[in-house]
Amino acid sequence: MVTEISKVDWDTSLETGIDDVDKQHRQYFVLLNDYLEKAAETATDRNQFFDLMEKLDFLQQYAKEHFSTEELIMQEAGFPDFESHRDEHLYFVQHVEELYTQLKSVGFTPELAREVNYYIIEWFVDHIRQADMELVEFLHTKVTWHRKIFDQLNKLFTSLFGKN
Ligand SMILES: [Fe+2]
Numbered sequence: 131m132v133t134e135i136s137k138v139d140w141d142t143s144l145e146t147g148i149d150d151v152d153k154q155h156r157q158y159f160v161l162l163n164d165y166l167e168k169a170a171e172t173a174t175d176r177n178q179f180f181d182l183m184e185k186l187d188f189l190q191q192y193a194k195e196h197f198s199t200e201e202l203i204m205q206e207a208g209f210p211d212f213e214s215h216r217d218e219h220l221y222f223v224q225h226v227e228e229l230y231t232q233l234k235s236v237g238f239t240p241e242l243a244r245e246v247n248y249y250i251i252e253w254f255v256d257h258i259r260q261a262d263m264e265l266v267e268f269l270h271t272k273v274t275w276h277r278k279i280f281d282q283l284n285k286l287f288t289s290l291f292g293k294n
Pocket residue numbers: 151155196200258262
């Protein structure tokens with residue numbers, strides 16, 4: 131059951147090849163595992179609840195920071211699906227914030243913990259595999275395209291003015 135997950139291993143198939151993004155995804159996994167470990171403890175010892183909420187808050191803040199980085203990359207690169215990608219980020223933030231508030235008022239329940247896990251594990255990993263990878267694909271295509279133009283211009287200059 132998803133509530134009993136206390137660790138999620140980083141999977142190299144999630145690597146995008148974009149340094150900043152990969153570093154942040156890995157750091158997200160570190161914070162995710164911190165939270166999951168604490169959630170497993172809280173399931174049997176409710177005194178851990180305060181620490182658990184703190185870890186969920188860290189994770190959420192980090193996810194927000196990471197989303198901002200990606201949104202900046204998208205805007206700078208002129209990514210055409212910027213809005214739908216940003217909407218996915220907003221969807222995550224909104225749902226995790228709602229669950230955080232619910233946890234705070236209701237306390238730790240296996241049902242709520244399971245719902246939190248759905249967003250912070252499955253949703254996040256699916257988002258990397260689909261939305262983030264689409265962005266990466268676009269960036270790679272763009273770089274290749276620029277390189278081709280550069281090569282063409284180089285050839286043209288060489289043919290017009292000879293070798294440098
Ligand atoms: Fe991401």
